[in-house]
Amino acid sequence: MRALLVxxxxxxxTSARTRDVLAHALASDLKLEVAQTAYRGHARDLARQAADGGEIELVVALGGDGTVNEVVNGxxxxxxxxDRLPKLAxxxxxxxxxxxxxxxLPNDAVEATGAVLDALRDRTSRTIGLGLVSGTPGTEDAGVPSRWFTFCAGFGFDAGVVGRVEQQREHGRKSTHALYIRQMVRQFLAEPNHRKGGGITLERxxxxxxxxxxxxxxxxxSPWTYLGNRPVYASPQASFDTGLDLLALSRLSTPAMARYATQLLxxxxERGPHGKHATALHDLTDFTLHSQAPLPFQVDGDHLxxxxxxxxxxxxxxxxVIV
Structure with a gap:
């Protein structure tokens, strides 16, 4: 099988040495080409070339969720x-x-590589569903390019947290779970309308x-994310085999924030956040979120x-997907 490792x-x-070892292991079973990303969006461009070329049968993404998202969009x-496009690992x-x-897959890169190789030898894979977000016709965002996402998207508060984390990373901070928690607290303290209902409307x-x-x-x-090895379930019923799930909150006062944060933790x-200010919907195919004012937006942890x-x-x- 001819494959591209992005x-x-x-x-x-992962260190450079570890990545070299993983590439060597994959090359033992595959006709492997290796490409390193050099700029934001490069993984998307590489995967797009692989899809258009017609010769690559498998694209392996070695990186975090952002790299995977770019490969999927390519x-x-x-x-x-x-049935036609290259498979993803x-x-x-x-x-x-x-x-x-x-x-x-295991969270350890070496163990995950072994699992991928086992799946390739056993010829096992699954076809998964994805989310697609597009500009809304008749709005100022109508011309925004569509974007696929693999596990989540966020509009409002959580996307603001993602944006703050990205700013910290641009200043040299490492992406850690402690960093996310600190920025969540700062976003809450800075959010002007967190005490009562906000300006987002859900239409379906x-x-x-x-x-x-x-x-x-x-x-x-599901899960929505992890705190270390602890899974966090915003929408416990969400699945690659169904449509999209939605968790929306209409209040983030200090007591509400403490309650919902505890419920998430x-x-x-079997059970995620709940209460009179929580809206939880399962297996949605089409819906739109509108805001009275521009709000932060993210997909797969990438602030847009x-x-x-x-x-x-x-x-x-x-x-x-090979799995």
């Missing part, structure tokens, strides 16, 4: 076609690796709008700036 040399949990730049190299772990076909939301977390799988595969609207589509059987 390596993020800035991956936070593979699917002309839309999903799991993932070797985790980031700080959290939500997508790889949601697939059942054949349903009344849900208004005055402060944040919206869209999940394509102790969430389980400010948006006033976003239209979401859950696409079943979008991509074949």
């Amino acid at each position: 390596v993020n040399p800035a991956a936070t949990t 593979l699917l730049h002309n839309g999903p076609d799991p 993932v070797v985790p190299g980031g700080s959290t690796n939500v997508f790889a772990r949601a697939l059942g 076909p054949d349903a009344d709008p849900v208004r005055e939301l402060i944040l919206a977390i869209v999940c394509n799988t 102790f969430s389980t595969p 700036g400010l948006r006033t609207s976003a239209t979401f589509t859950g696409v079943r059987r979008a991509l074949r």
Whole structure:
């Protein structure tokens, strides 16, 4: 099998020596080409070339969730076609690796490489659903390019936290779970409208709008994220085999923040955050989030700036993954 290994040399949990060892291990079973990313969006460009070229059968992403997201968007730049497009394999190299772990892969890069090689030898794979977010027709964001996401997107508060973390990383801070928690507290203290309902409205076909939301977390799988080795379930029913799930909150006063943060921390595969200010929806295919003012927006932990609207589509059987 001819394969392309896309390596993020800035991956936070693998050294150059480790990445060389992993590439050598993969090359023992594959006709392997190796490409290192050199700029933001490079992994997307490499995967797009692989999809268009017609010779690569497998693209392996070695990096964090951001690298994986870029590879997925490159593979699917002309839309999903799991029977024709190269398959995807993932070797985790980031700080959290939500997508790889949601697939059942070990969080250790060496062990995950072994699992991928075992799956290749056994010819095992699965076809997963993905989320697609697009600009909303008739709004100022109508022309924003569509973006695929593998495990989550966020509009409002959580995206603001992601943006703050990215700013810290640009100043040389390492991406750690402690950094995320500090920035979450700072975002909460700085958020001007966290005490009462916010300006986000949820619209979906054949349903009344849900208004005055402060944040919206869209999940394509569960768990939503990890704190170290602890999984956090914002939408416990979310799955690669269904549409999208949504958790939205309409209040983030200090007591509400403490309550929902505790519910998230102790969430389980059976129960996530709940209460009168929480809206939890499962297996959505199409919906739109509107905001009265521009709000932070993120997909798969990548901050994409400010948006006033976003239209979401859950696409079943979008991509074949080696696992």
